[in-house]
Amino acid sequence: MIRGKRSRTDRLPLPCDAGEALADYLRQARRPGFGPTVFLRSQAPITGLSGDGVSEVVHRAAERAGVPPLRALRLRHTIATELLRRGASLPEIGQVLRHQSIETTAVYAKVDRDALGRLALPWPGSRS
Secondary structure (H helix, E strand, C coil), X not given: CEECHHHCEECCXXXXXXXXXXXXXXXXXXXXXXXXXXXXXXXXXXXXXXXXXXXXXXHHHHHHHCCCCCCHHHHHHHHHHHHHHCCCCHXXXXXXXXXXXXXHHHHHCCXXXXXXXXXXXXXXXXXX
């Protein structure tokens, strides 16, 4: 179950290996007493990890990897663009991102203009 904006809740599939790893973590490694919340802050106060907390984790990981700073939202844009590049339709991408509007998905999924330029036919009468 994923809870999102405006109390929206969705059931999403979970690959078997990821489910097993998650179950192992919940049974063996995670501190007890936090109910259905999966991701917790590592420092006091120990509470559920917020969206800003996720962005901070991503930002620190980018620093450690030596790549330009980024936030969690950038990962959503990246997956949308990569799915589009691999042939997924905007409705399919919208399902992955849990968008209710195709217009929102279109903002996330950026067209690779260089790749599109190699596929496009020259304009009639143009020199290129």
